[in-house]
Amino acid sequence: MDKLIKSIATSGFFRAYVLDSTETVKEAQEKHQTLSSSTVALGRTLIANQILAANQKGDSKVTVKVIGDSSFGHIISVADTKGNIKGYIQNPGVDVKKTATNEIIVGPFMGKGQFVVITDYGTGSPYTSSTPLISGEIGEDLAYYLTESEQTPSAVGLNVLLDDKDKVQVAGGFMLQVLPGAPDEEIARYENRIQKMPAISALLEADQPIDALLKAIYGEESYKILSQENWHFACDCSRERFEAALKTLGQVELQQMKEEDHGAEITCQFCGQKYQFNEKDLEEMIHDKAQ
Incomplete structure (x- = not known):
């Protein structure tokens, strides 16, 4: 079962979520038989939705739609505040890598479109908001959505690392948000640390990826853990x-x-x-x- 940790800087000016989403993305790849690029795109969307759902209170449900006009088609994910998530990608068969580095390509195959978030509070009137896709890399699109739509300056890093057989090896990421009243000098210090942090894939490959992510975000600054949530891929179809x-x-x-x-x-x-x-x-x- 996967894990999401909520934390806050002792100063009270920054909060961070860190996630190990490996089992969730493995399950999604197995169920949909996705190839490399589609696996990474779907996995990143699932991780993004875990972050958004974890940010809700009560018995809520969050639907994320990454609506692009290129090869992937639409990517749809639904998560609730109880740790359940499901999702699919319209085209599971995109499999493109850079020849020189074997790096999996995602953004260009998302194309232009919208990052749509539908939050259902159980009142019968879901709230929908959206922002344009700025890169198709999902993490950058989520950060833009949080900053523009929810008016909360955010840094997001998320990724899915595949092994030499294109099976999910590790998956996860982080979200760091600036809270009201944060001094400019503290914001600059965190920004500098985020800019210099190792690649997300490298942090996820650490023996303790959650600890590695927290260390990269906070450095030597003190923080406290607010909560830990368990997550898993679960479909409520019948x-x-x-x-x-x-x-x-x-x-x-x-x-x-x-x-x-x-x-x-x-x-x-x-x-x-x-x-x-x-x-x-x-x-x-x-x-x-x-x-």
């Missing part, structure tokens, strides 16, 4: 939910499905689970509609 969706179809559509396809198979986009409905199931739905 046969009942998809059956309810089928029942919204008209009698004619259900009859055609029964006669031409002899049943129905529905695949959950978020986890790949398949649900089968045979001719008898469809006949019962048709009969119910006729009553």
Whole structure:
């Protein structure tokens, strides 16, 4: 199970979240059979959504939509405040690396578009906000969203590191935010440290990635841990939910499905689970509609 640590500088002027999201991204890669670039793009989106959901209180749900016009298509993730997250990418088959360095390419395949965040507080009126994609690298797009939409200056670093077989090795990242009243000299000191910090991939490869991330953020400055949260990939799909969706179809559509396809198979986009409905199931739905 993955871990997210919330911390705050002793001064009270900075807070940081650090994450080890390795198991979540591994599960997503396995369920969607993503290739290298798609794995990294989907993984970064999941990590970004973990950060946003962890920033909420109460029983809330956060949906992140990274809507691009290039090869990846849309990337959708849904997370709640109980540590559950799911997600998918429209095109799981993007697999491009730089020839010289074998570095996985992500940003150019996101294209132009929007970083959309939908927060559902359970009141029946979800709140939606968005900012333009500035790079398609997801981490930079999240930082821009937090700074522009939520008016909280933020630094974000997140990544997914693959092994030589393009399987997820480690995944995670951090978010650092400036809180009201922070003196300019302290902001400059943190900015300098963030600019000089090692690559996120290197920090994630450390024996204790959470500790390595905290050390890189705070240096020798004191901080305290506020909380620790556990996270995992979990989909809330069910046969009942998809059956309810089928029942919204008209009698004619259900009859055609029964006669031409002899049943129905529905695949959950978020986890790949398949649900089968045979001719008898469809006949019962048709009969119910006729009553």
